[in-house]
Amino acid sequence: MATQKKTTDVDYSMQEKILALYELQKIDSKIDEINKVKGELPLEVQDLEDEMAGMTTRIEHVNAEIEELNSLIKQRKREVDQAKIMIGNYKEQQNNVRNNREFDAITKEIEYQELEIELAEKRLKEYAAGIKAKKLQLEEAENLSKERAADLAAKKSELESIEVETAPQVAEYEAQRERVLSKIDERLLAAYERIRRNVRNGLAVVTVKRDACGGCFNRIPPQRQVDIRQGKKIIVCEYCGRILVADPEAAQE
Template identity: 80%
Template structure:
C-alpha cells in the first residue's frame, strides 16, 4: 500500500509549481484587466443598493409615524366628542339643581371638560402639523428613491452588458486558472493570494527583467538570479515581497 501511487494526486516538482504560479498570475492579470473595464460600476451598484435600502427603511419609519399621529388624532377627536356630550348632560343637570352648591359643582365639571376640549384641540393642531411635516419628508424621500432607482437600473444595465460581453472570456480564464491551481499546493496558493491582496496591481509573481524585480524594480543580486533560474525553491523579493521567477520568454530566446 505504501508503494502504491495515488491516481488523484501528482507530486509536481518545485519548478513545475513555480511555472504554474507564473501561469496563474498571467491568467489572473487578464481577469483583472477585464474587471478594470467595469471600473467602479460594481461598487456604485452596491452603494446605490445600500442607499435605497436605507431610504426604504426611512419611508417605512415615516409612514409608521404618520399612522401613529393619525391614531392619536382619532383618539383626541373621540375625547372631544365625549367631552361635548358630558357638557350637554351637565348643562341639562344645571336646570334641575336644588341649590347653588350643586350648580357650582356642575359648573366646575363643565369648565373642566371645556379645558379638556381646548387641550385636545391644541394637540389636534400639533398632530395635523406633524402629519403635514411627515408627508413632506415622505414625498422628498420617495422622490429620491425614484431618482436613485433610475440610476441603479442604468448602472445595472451597463454592468450586465459588460459582464455578458466578457462572460465567455472569464469562464475560459477560470478553467485555465483551475488547471494551474491544480499544480500548486495549498500553502503556496495561500501565499500567492495573500501577496496579491497586499499589492496594488495584483502582481504576486513577477519576472526578473534587466537584473531587476519586475514589481518594485529594485536590483536583484546575480547569485539570487541564478537561484531563480534554477527554480529549485521559492525566491521572494526582499524589497516588495513578491515571488520572483525567471522570464520564460527570455529563456526561450
C-alpha cells in the same frame, strides 16, 4: 477539495509549481484587466442598493409615524365628542339643582370638560402640523428614491452588459485557472493570494528583467538570479515581497 487531491496525487517538482504560479499570475492579470473595464460600477451598484434599502426603511418609518398621528387624531376627536356630550348632560343637571353648592360643582365640571376640549383641539392642531411635515418628508424621500432607482437601473444595465460581453472570456480564463491550480499546493496558493492582496496591481509573481525585480524594479544580486533560474525553491524580492521567477522568454533566447 478536488484541487487538493490533484496536487497530492501528482508529485510536481518545485520548478513546475513555480511555473504554474507564473501562469496563474498571467491568468489572474487577464481577469483583473476585464474587471477594470467594470471600473467602479460594482461598488456603485452596491452603494445604490444599500441606499435604496435605507430609503425604503425610512419611507416605511415615516408612513408609520403618519399612521400613528392619524390614530391620535381619531382618539382626540372621540375625546372632544365625549366631552361635549358630558357638557350637555351637566347643563341639563344645572336646571334641576337644589342649591348653589350643587350648581357650582356642576359648573366646575363643565369648565373642566371645556378645558379638556381646548387641550384636545390644541393637540389636534399639533398632530395636523406633524402630519403635514411628515408628508413633506415622505414626498422628498419618495422622489429621491425614484431618482436613485433610475440610477441603479442604469448602472445595473451597464454592468450586466459588460458582464455578458466578457462572460465567455472569463469562463475560459476560469477554466485555465482550474487547470493551473491542480499543480499548486494549498500552502503556495495561500502565499500567492496573500501577496496579491498586499501589492499594487495584484502582481504577486513577477519576472526578473534586466537584472531587476519586475514589480519594484530594484536590482537583484547575481547569485540570487542564479537561484531563481534554477527554480529549486521559492524566492521572493527582499524589497517588495513578490515571488520572483526567471523570464521564460529570456530563457528561450
